[in-house]
Amino acid sequence: MAAVLPSAGKQSQVSAQRKSRTGYFLLLPGxxxxxxxFAIPFVTLFMTSLQAPVAGKSGxxxxxxxxxNYPDALAEYWPQFLRSFLYAGIAxxxxxxxxxxxxxxxxxxxxxxxxxxxxLVIAPSFASFLLRTYAWKTILSDEGFITSFFNxxxxxxxxxxxxxxxxxVAGLTYNFLPFMILPLYAALEKIDPRLLEASNDLYASAFTxxxxxxxxxSLPGVVAGTLLTFIPAAGDYINSELLGSTQDRxxxxxxxxxxxxxxxxPTASALSFVLMAVILVMVFTYIRRAGTEDLV
Amino acid sequence: MANExxxxxxxxxxxxxxxxxxxxxxxDDLTLTIPAGxxxxxxxxxxxxxxxxxxxxxxxxxxxxxSIHIGQNDITNLRAFQRPVNTVFQSYALFPHLDIxxxxxxxxxxxxxxxxxxxxxxMLELVELAPMARRKPTQLSGGxxxxxxxxxxxxxxxxxLLLDEPxxxxxxxxxxxxxxxxxxxxxxxxxxxxxxxxxxxxxMAMADTVAVMNAxxxxxxxxxxxxxxxxxxxxxxxxxxxxxxxxGVRTGTSSDSIEVVANGINFRVLSARNSAPSDEVIVGIxxxxxxxxxxxDKETIPxxxxxxxxxxIDVSYAGVSTQYLVETTWGxxxxxxxxxxxxxxxxSVGDPVVLHWSPDHTFGLAGGETVLADTAQILAxxx
Amino acid sequence: xxxxxxxxxxxxxxLVLIYLFIPIAVVATLSFNKxxxxxxxSWNQFSLDAWTNxxxxxxxxxxxxxxxxxxxxxxxxxTILGTMIAFxxxxxxxxxxxxxxxxxxxxxxxxxxxxxASLLALFLNLRFPLGETTIIIAHIMFTISFVxxxxxxxxxxxxxxxxxxxxxxxxxxxxxxxYVTFPLVAPGIAGAALLGFSLSFDDFIISFFNAxxxxxxxxxxxGAAQRGIPVQVNALATLVFVVALLIVLxxxxxxxxxxxxxxxxxxSDAAIAGxxxxxxxxxxxxx
Numbered sequence: 011m012a013a014v015l016p017s018a019g020k021q022s023q024v025s026a027q028r029k030s031r032t033g034y035f036l037l038l039p040g041x042x043x044x045x046x047x048f049a050i051p052f053v054t055l056f057m058t059s060l061q062a063p064v065a066g067k068s069g070x071x072x073x074x075x076x077x078x079n080y081p082d083a084l085a086e087y088w089p090q091f092l093r094s095f096l097y098a099g100i101a102x103x104x105x106x107x108x109x110x111x112x113x114x115x116x117x118x119x120x121x122x123x124x125x126x127x128x129x130l131v132i133a134p135s136f137a138s139f140l141l142r143t144y145a146w147k148t149i150l151s152d153e154g155f156i157t158s159f160f161n162x163x164x165x166x167x168x169x170x171x172x173x174x175x176x177x178x179v180a181g182l183t184y185n186f187l188p189f190m191i192l193p194l195y196a197a198l199e200k201i202d203p204r205l206l207e208a209s210n211d212l213y214a215s216a217f218t219x220x221x222x223x224x225x226x227x228s229l230p231g232v233v234a235g236t237l238l239t240f241i242p243a244a245g246d247y248i249n250s251e252l253l254g255s256t257q258d259r260x261x262x263x264x265x266x267x268x269x270x271x272x273x274x275x276p277t278a279s280a281l282s283f284v285l286m287a288v289i290l291v292m293v294f295t296y297i298r299r300a301g302t303e304d305l306v
Numbered sequence: 307m308a309n310e311x312x313x314x315x316x317x318x319x320x321x322x323x324x325x326x327x328x329x330x331x332x333x334d335d336l337t338l339t340i341p342a343g344x345x346x347x348x349x350x351x352x353x354x355x356x357x358x359x360x361x362x363x364x365x366x367x368x369x370x371x372x373s374i375h376i377g378q379n380d381i382t383n384l385r386a387f388q389r390p391v392n393t394v395f396q397s398y399a400l401f402p403h404l405d406i407x408x409x410x411x412x413x414x415x416x417x418x419x420x421x422x423x424x425x426x427x428x429m430l431e432l433v434e435l436a437p438m439a440r441r442k443p444t445q446l447s448g449g450x451x452x453x454x455x456x457x458x459x460x461x462x463x464x465x466x467l468l469l470d471e472p473x474x475x476x477x478x479x480x481x482x483x484x485x486x487x488x489x490x491x492x493x494x495x496x497x498x499x500x501x502x503x504x505x506x507x508x509x510m511a512m513a514d515t516v517a518v519m520n521a522x523x524x525x526x527x528x529x530x531x532x533x534x535x536x537x538x539x540x541x542x543x544x545x546x547x548x549x550x551x552x553x554g555v556r557t558g559t560s561s562d563s564i565e566v567v568a569n570g571i572n573f574r575v576l577s578a579r580n581s582a583p584s585d586e587v588i589v590g591i592x593x594x595x596x597x598x599x600x601x602x603d604k605e606t607i608p609x610x611x612x613x614x615x616x617x618x619i620d621v622s623y624a625g626v627s628t629q630y631l632v633e634t635t636w637g638x639x640x641x642x643x644x645x646x647x648x649x650x651x652x653x654s655v656g657d658p659v660v661l662h663w664s665p666d667h668t669f670g671l672a673g674g675e676t677v678l679a680d681t682a683q684i685l686a687x688x689x
Numbered sequence: 690x691x692x693x694x695x696x697x698x699x700x701x702x703x704l705v706l707i708y709l710f711i712p713i714a715v716v717a718t719l720s721f722n723k724x725x726x727x728x729x730x731s732w733n734q735f736s737l738d739a740w741t742n743x744x745x746x747x748x749x750x751x752x753x754x755x756x757x758x759x760x761x762x763x764x765x766x767x768t769i770l771g772t773m774i775a776f777x778x779x780x781x782x783x784x785x786x787x788x789x790x791x792x793x794x795x796x797x798x799x800x801x802x803x804x805x806a807s808l809l810a811l812f813l814n815l816r817f818p819l820g821e822t823t824i825i826i827a828h829i830m831f832t833i834s835f836v837x838x839x840x841x842x843x844x845x846x847x848x849x850x851x852x853x854x855x856x857x858x859x860x861x862x863x864x865x866x867x868y869v870t871f872p873l874v875a876p877g878i879a880g881a882a883l884l885g886f887s888l889s890f891d892d893f894i895i896s897f898f899n900a901x902x903x904x905x906x907x908x909x910x911x912g913a914a915q916r917g918i919p920v921q922v923n924a925l926a927t928l929v930f931v932v933a934l935l936i937v938l939x940x941x942x943x944x945x946x947x948x949x950x951x952x953x954x955x956x957s958d959a960a961i962a963g964x965x966x967x968x969x970x971x972x973x974x975x976x
Contacts, residue, residue, distance in 0.1 A: 044796070051811040111705065133713075141716050145719075148719070245802040245803060246801075275810065293798055387857075
């Protein structure tokens with residue numbers, strides 16, 4: 011009986027992978043760097059989070075096992091945690107709404123302008139993101155066109171946009187928009203346009219085609235984009251600092267303040283660790299569905 | 307234009323060559339000698355092991371066991387870049403970052419040959435691509451890229467040139483043209499060509515010797531006409547062109563032929579054309595060797611001919627010929643090709659007809675119902 | 690109505706693109722501004738002062754050069770390390786692939802606050818002095834992953850047959866790498882380096898945590914945000930933006946030209962086929 015053999019193309023990739031140990035030598039330097047400066051710091055972060063203060067001396071800590079640091083930190087800063095996830099969540103949702111039409115357009119309708127449009131999507135990232143965020147202060151200023159416009163419609167609870175949560179969320183949405191556009195585009199681009207034609211041929215309206223065919227097939231991109239937007243947004247503090255008021259502080263602000271200003275390393279570390287833990291849960295849930303092969 | 311320099315080409319020997327991927331043997335104990343200077347075709351369906359065999363000769367795949375010799379030289383353990391063997395890849399694999407000249411010159415440069423300009427230019431002349439020397443591969447058409455791939459391989463005067471389905475990506479007219487060209491080049495240069503393909507018409511048109519491969523083994527090998535007219539297994543009969551096969555039992559033997567009864571009908575098969583070792587014989591006949599007559603013309607059939615009766619159930623007019631599908635008395639569908647020599651003289655659907663053919667064209671194969679079923683399955687997978 | 694519906698998507702797409710560029714336009718415009726007071730947030734008067742006197746404010750150009758220096762050093766290291774990893778992932782067999790992929794992936798999804806904080810914790814515990822070195826170490830760390838992704842994509846897009854063809858044509862493994870693999874991966878490596886540099890140059894949070902007293906360009910901007918950002922900063926940032934955009938657009942243009950040449954080659958296919966038929970007819974009478 012003839013057996014079905016692996017196709018010749020795949021064979022040559024496998025046979026091209028040499029059996030020698032060269033692979034390990036190539037991996038060693040880079041992975042060691044990541045192990046030392048990414049993975050191990052998490053251990054030190056955890057250890058720092060358990061440190062206890064030296065009695066009488068502020069700003070100094072000794073290694074300990076003060077697990078109470080965690081509940082203490084959370085009790086004090088849980089509002090900021092919640093606020094961070096709330097802002098990040100809204101920003102991610104808005105980003106999805108704004109990004110999807112553009113990604114769809116580039117994937118299906120752009121034709122030979124596709125490459126150029128993708129460059130235009132990434133291009134803003136070449137300018138300092140601090141300055142771009144700062145620029146929103148100008149755009150959303152109290153005397154500016156946009157604030158006046160929304161005021162006229164009586165949509166603003168505080169009669170201003172700047173220094174409110176609205177500005178912070180707007181800033182978050184803007185800053186991380188490319189991280190939503192690109193994965194969405196990548197997923198949409200893989201969809202064979204003939205599937206959409208087939209759907210139309212089978213009596214589906216444009217909206218139904220989107221709902222039943224395009225959207226489900228684009229979900230991997232939606233999930234990836236959501237992760238890549240939500241996570242940095244949740245940890246951000248620039249937008250809050252520049253565009254918000256003291257009532258809009260996010261967990262990133264708290265961590266930064268505790269580390270740099272208060273030098274309360276245990277508290278700051280505990281908060282970082284909790285934030286990281288939440289994110290790891292999200293990432294691992296994603297991996298369980300999607301596997302590790304296509305991560306990188 | 308004679309071959310540059312006296313290049314002693316020697317036979318290529320494959321001895322007990324086996325390649326296993328896990329438990330599956332892609333190539334199964336293959337022993338084969340390819341004569342020097344011949345155009346040899348390795349023919350088979352996808353997954354039969356022909357490409358794997360080729361890659362082992364090239365050195366791109368390591369055999370699990372067995373050996374490869376060119377003449378007396380054992381090349382089995384030589385790496386690909388140490389072997390006097392070159393390959394024309396199915397996708398051409400031209401280096402996109404080098405122009406045509408550099409692509410063709412690549413092998414010469416790696417071997418540190420001096421003064422390559424003359425050699426490269428005359429090779430480009432041979433494949434009629436001299437004006438394209440400084441273009442990049444992506445600027446060439448498919449047919450032109452194919453010729454560059456051949457030039458790039460041939461310029462190194464290898465002992466063996468391997469071609470992995472090189473004409474697969476070309477359209478029909480271009481393919482015909484390239485078949486003629488490759489044959490011409492091979493005759494001029496005199497190198498041994500080993501051509502792997504799944505297209506049996508291509509194999510038979512180009513090669514001096516065709517080997518039909520199935521499930522890692524060679525089923526039959528020989529001159530195209532020989533293996534076409536006298537297939538030795540059901541697989542070969544069905545793979546090379548078409549065949550009508552009737553499973554039966556041998557009932558008698560005479561001096562030069564045997565009698566086989568299949569589905570209640572007596573058939574005569576010449577002993578020289580019978581490959582069945584036992585009494586289970588499958589009688590075979592190619593559709594173009596059969597003549598179709600109206601039933602009432604039965605008396606005109608020459609004596610000694612094999613015949614069977616049936617009813618026409620389909621007629622396909624194909625310009626050059628007409629293809630009939632005839633349902634026999636026992637319900638088997640038989641295919642008949644008739645060249646349209648006479649205009650208008652055709653049977654129609656529903657006509658009762660009698661088919662006859664000479665025992666000179668009949669062949670006998672080792673039989674058993676399961677053989678037919680297995681083959682059908684193999685061919686279906688390979689299609 | 691039909692017309693509106695069909696155009697709606699393109700209108701929205703263009704609007705989103707404009708949205709992305711609004712802040713850039715503001716930054717660039719304000720670089721030509723002569724602000725009324727300390728804060729360069731609203732338009733006052735046109736002036737080229739910032740451009741003609743681009744290093745006029747103390748600290749601006751120093752921090753800019755520090756960022757450039759850090760960027761170059763960290764990019765070189767990260768590109769080398771990341772490229773090696775990419776090759777290992779695509780072309781070699783090894784155990785622990787899942788863990789490797791995870792360790793490369795995580796830095797791209799970890800918030801900068803967490804990465805900056807944990808590195809700071811490490812340096813503090815080791816009593817390692819904070820400064821340019823720690824910044825460079827941090828930058829290399831988070832850039833490696835992006836280099837791996839970029840180079841890996843390029844490598845996977847490369848036809849493995851090309852390396853086989855090279856081996857078939859007498860190229861030893863070293864020659865194969867030098868004459869075939871490397872030239873074909875080089876654009877990917879260059880792109881990764883560019884990406885790495887821009888990530889490093891623009892990094893704020895991680896640098897801020899680990900800088901000690903060193904002031905990089907983004908750190909300078911952050912510090913200046915309270916006191917009023919000098920117009921020169923806008924000018925420099927606009928300059929960087931324009932240069933980066935030009936580089937990317939140029940490389941796009943070059944590959945566009947290559948594609949045009951390919952299409953020219955393809956249209957000759959039809960002509961060739963016709964010529965072949967003629968050639969075939971001419972050849973027939975001989976046989």
